[in-house]
Amino acid sequence: MKPYCFAKxxxxxxxxxxxxxxxxxxxxxxGIFDFFRTSNYVPLFLSDYLDRFIRSAAKTHLNLQFSKPELAEIIKELIQKNNLENGGIRMLLTGGVSENHFSPSDGQLFIFCEDLLFPSQEKYEKGVKLLSVEHVRAIADIKTTNYAYPVWLSTDWKAKSAEDVIYHFNEMISESSRSNIFIIKEGKISTPNQHILHGITRMRVLELAPETEIRPISFEELLSADEIFITSTTKKILPITLVDDHKIGTGQVGSITKKLMADFVEMEKMHTS
Amino acid sequence: MKPYCFAKxxxxxxxxxxxxxxxxxxxxxxGIFDFFRTSNYVPLFLSDYLDRFIRSAAKTHLNLQFSKPELAEIIKELIQKNNLENGGIRMLLTGGVSENHFSPSDGQLFIFCEDLLFPSQEKYEKGVKLLSVEHVRAIADIKTTNYAYPVWLSTDWKAKSAEDVIYHFNEMISESSRSNIFIIKEGKISTPNQHILHGITRMRVLELAPETEIRPISFEELLSADEIFITSTTKKILPITLVDDHKIGTGQVGSITKKLMADFVEMEKMHTS
Structure with a gap:
């Protein structure tokens, strides 16, 4: 946690x-939150994250008492005061103290700056493993703080040397616990469209690869993919080479994934220089 | 909230x-919690609630630094200081501040005393409505603080004059958002056994009606029941006379439900006098 935060x-x-x-x-x-990062002091894709945060508040009937320009101003000040060259920024809006201990009330906004924890270089080079879990998230498209289940699961996936999970239900996949997923088969990129959070990094990948098919994807199709990667703010584009004990493609990071990883680096540079 | 609480x-x-x-x-x-009530200054079924709270902590890998006798002693003191003749007691154990903002760490224990909000007398006399929702709770058998989904749903069920929801999935019912459910058909009482929290009030009803069948129950069977009731700490035994727009039995509170409600009052008296 960095020295200064916004509260009250x-x-x-x-x-x-x-x-x-x-x-x-x-x-x-x-409660709801959102999380983005600075790159060379620039809050990357800030406008998209703020839009999503404002949308999450509206969808959860929470009263966010700050406008988009006001939030941007606070964030700018926090980056300066915390000298946040490359770091994470977490916005949090709580449900408030409620008379019946259940219904939303007037909550509080907090904004914290954090050190970033990226996966190691080795993980980007060799790819990582996902553990499959039968589950579908409720209200997955709203960025709530509801992560009790994956936190609980994490003991298990760590014991099995997995980086995270892949949720599937009724034979269809949705997402990882905090990342979106893409598969590549015979040169074609696809990503699921149901029971997912619409990730900002996912959106950027869709800009880099506009030919991507956005459609339902089965668990079987996932296993037979040539390449898989997941996307998130802190993982960027991270290759997946194992699902449970099943090797994906050759078991090496594939060429299309590598190209997108390089393109994403260029895109980030363009936004921060 | 009552004037005194336990914290730090x-x-x-x-x-x-x-x-x-x-x-x-x-x-x-x-995080995990538990909630029980005092009746005539007696913390009702305290031992069962403490056992469940201790079990929830263990199952979520949270470090509860107080023993059962220590918790009971704190609760006794809180009841005295708050003059809590008839009230609610909420125990809460948090996941802690974590270095990676995800894995459980050393959390904090809080115990609050509250005013109780029972359903109105009219609801006990006429029964209430449940709204059916397709959903199955993850780790339903652990009393986590994970209620984001029902809080979000509550706007909808209130708009539809329902008291709460009944979760069903793959045609089988499980529970309401904070209550267990029982059905009665041709004099036989049944209650689901999967994807449920093992409620303390449910346990008491099973003592009052040991012939109850504990088994999977379909949504169709629910609709065709003669009587339905839900059980929880704050609802005790509350009759259900409508599921969505479907009338249950005669639409009146049934005789077996009424008898169990009366028996439960007697049981409570026995434990508090």
Whole structure:
């Protein structure tokens, strides 16, 4: 955590931020967040993240008392005060303290700056493993703080040397716990369209590869793919070479994935220079 | 909220309780709780609730630094200081502030006392409506704070004059958002056994009606029941007379439900006098 955060209408010491434990973001897990990063002091794709955060608030009936320009201004100030050259920024809006301990009320906005934890270089070069889990997220398209299940699962996936999970249900795949997924078969790129969060990195990949088919994808199809990668703010484009104990393609990072990884680096440079 | 709570190893003013918003109970919705009530100053079925809370902590890999007798002692003191003749007690254990903002760490224990919000007398006399929702809870058998989905749904069920939801999936029912469900057909009582939280009130009803069949129940069977009721700490035994727009039985509270409601009142008296 970086020294300064935004809380209660002003910038304060991060360690002094606090909230009452009866807020329903705590006792009912009802809150929204978003997370983006700075690259060379530039908040990457900020406008998209702010739009999504504002949309999440509206969809969860939470009262975000700050406009998009106001949020952007606070974020700019936080980046300066925290000297955040390359870091993460977390926006959090809580459900508030509620009379019946259930219904949303007036919550609080917090914005924290963090060190970034990228996967190791080795993972980008060799690819990583996903563990398949039968599950479908409720209201997956809203960026709620509801990650109790993957946190609980993480003990298991770590024990099995997996990086994360791939959710599938009724034979169809959706997403990883905090990433979107893409598959490549015979040169064609595809990504699922249901029960997913619409990731900002996913959106960028769709710009880099506009021919991508956005469609339902079965678990069987996933296993028979030539290449797989996942996308997220902190993972960027991360190759998958194993699903459970099943080797994907040759078991090496594929050429289309490599090209997209390089293109994404260029895209990021373009946005930050 | 009552004036005194337990936080950070001592009894303090409830309004002074606070937690850092980066605790994963907030940013990842990873925490556990339990909730019971006092009746005539007696914490009803306390031992069962404490056992479940301790079990939830173990299952979620959270470090509860208090033993069962220690928790009971704190609760006794809180009941005295808050003069809690008839009220609710909420125990909460958070996931802690975690270095990677995901994995559980050392969390905090809070215990709050609250006013109780029982359903109105009219609801007990006439029965209430449940809205059916296709959903199955992940790790339903652990009492996590993961209620983002039902909080989100509540706007809809309130608009439809329902008291709560009944979850069903693959044609089988499981539970309501914070209650267990029982059905009665031709004098036989049944309750589902899968994807449920093992409620303490459910356990008491099984003691009152040991002939109850604990088995999978289909949604179709639910609709064709003669009587339905739900059970929870704050609802006790609450009759259901409508599921969506489908009338259950005669549409009146049935005789077996009424008898169990009366038996439960007697059981509660026995435990508190």
């Amino acid at each position: 209408n002003g910038i304060i010491d991060s360690s002094a931020a606090h909230i009452h434990p009866m807020d329903i973001s705590l006792i009912r897990g009802y | 190893n001592g009894i303090i003013d409830s309004s002074a309780a606070h937690i850092h918003p980066m605790d994963i109970s907030l940013i990842r919705g990873y």
